[in-house]
Amino acid sequence: KEVAPLEARIRELGKSTSFSSTEVAKAASNFAQAGFSIKETTDSLQAALDLSRGSLVDLSTSTSILANALRTFQQPTSKAAEFASKFTAAARLGTLDLVDLGQSLTYASGTFATLGVDIDYVLGLITNLSTAGLKGSLAGTSLNTAFLNLAGSAEKVNEALGIDLLEADFNNPIQGLVKIQKALDGLSKGEQIKVIQDLGNIRGGSAVVGTCLS
Numbered sequence: 001k002e003v004a005p006l007e008a009r010i011r012e013l014g015k016s017t018s019f020s021s022t023e024v025a026k027a028a029s030n031f032a033q034a035g036f037s038i039k040e041t042t043d044s045l046q047a048a049l050d051l052s053r054g055s056l057v058d059l060s061t062s063t064s065i066l067a068n069a070l071r072t073f074q075q076p077t078s079k080a081a082e083f084a085s086k087f088t089a090a091a092r093l094g095t096l097d098l099v100d101l102g103q104s105l106t107y108a109s110g111t112f113a114t115l116g117v118d119i120d121y122v123l124g125l126i127t128n129l130s131t132a133g134l135k136g137s138l139a140g141t142s143l144n145t146a147f148l149n150l151a152g153s154a155e156k157v158n159e160a161l162g163i164d165l166l167e168a169d170f171n172n173p174i175q176g177l178v179k180i181q182k183a184l185d186g187l188s189k190g191e192q193i194k195v196i197q198d199l200g201n202i203r204g205g206s207a208v209v210g211t212c213l214s
Contacts, residue, residue, distance in 0.1 A: 006042045017049055019059060024049070027063045034067035040077040044070075047080035054088040055098035065102035072109045073119055086123055094127035100135040101126060107140025111148055116171045125173060147173065160195060 010028060014021025027048050031041040044066065052062035062084075069083055070076075091098050104126045112122045129139045147170065150157055154165045161183035169176030184192045 003038055006038050009042045009045060013045060013049060018053065019049055023059055027059050030060060030063040031067055034064075034071065036067065036077070043077040044080040047084040050081070051084035051087060051098070054084070055091055057098045061099060061102065065098065065105070068102075069105060069109065069119070072105075072113050074113065075119075083119065086119065090123040090127050094130035094135075096127070096130040096135045100130065100139075103136040104129075104140035104143070107137055108143040108147075109140075111144045112173075115147065115151060117173055118171075121173055150176070 006028060010021055010024045013019065013024045017024075019027075024045060027045060028041050031044055031048075032038075036044065048059065048063040048066050051057075051066055052059045055062065065087065066080060066084060069087075070080060075083065087098060087101060091101055096104075101123075105122070108126070109122065125143060126135075126139055129135065129143070134142055150165070151170050157163070157165055157180075161180060163179045163183045165176055165179060169179060184195065187195065
C-alpha cells in the first residue's frame, strides 16, 4: 500500500536514532498537516530529526520550521537536509536559537521569497541582525518592512542616496545593502540613521541600521 514506505521509514528511524517511533510518527503527522505528500514526508523526516538534535529543540518545532521554509521558498524535499544544515549553522553563528530563527522567517520569508531572494542571504541577514540585538519576530518584521519599503520606493532611495538600486539588488540584498552602505559612508552616524529611518520607516529602518551600521 502507498503508506508502507513511510511506515517502514518511521520504524527505521525509531530504531536507529534517539527518537522513538512515536515521536517520528508525530513528526510525520506534522509534515502531513503542512500539506506534504507521503513521499515528501518520507524524504524529509531524517532532516527534521537532525535539525532537532543539532539545534536542541523539540521535534515538533524543527518539523514546523523546516516544512514552512521549504514551502515558502518553493523548494523540493530533496533540499530538506541542506536547509536543516543551513538553519543549524545560522543559529550557531548568530546570537539566536532555532526558535528565534523560525520566528524571523515567519515574518520575513514571504517577502524575500516573492523578491526571489535565496535562503542563504535571508539567513545571513537574520544572523547579522541578531548580533545587533534584533531577533525573533522583531527581526522578521523589521526586515519585512525594510525590504518592502525599499523595493516599493527604489526611485526615492536612489534619489536620496545618489545610487542606482536595480532589481538584481533585491534578489541579492547583500549587494543592495553594500550600495547603500557606500552611499552612507560620507555621513555622520546620526545622519546615516536618520536617512535610513526616513527611507524604511522606524521599524524597517532598524533592520537596515542593524545590517549596514553594525
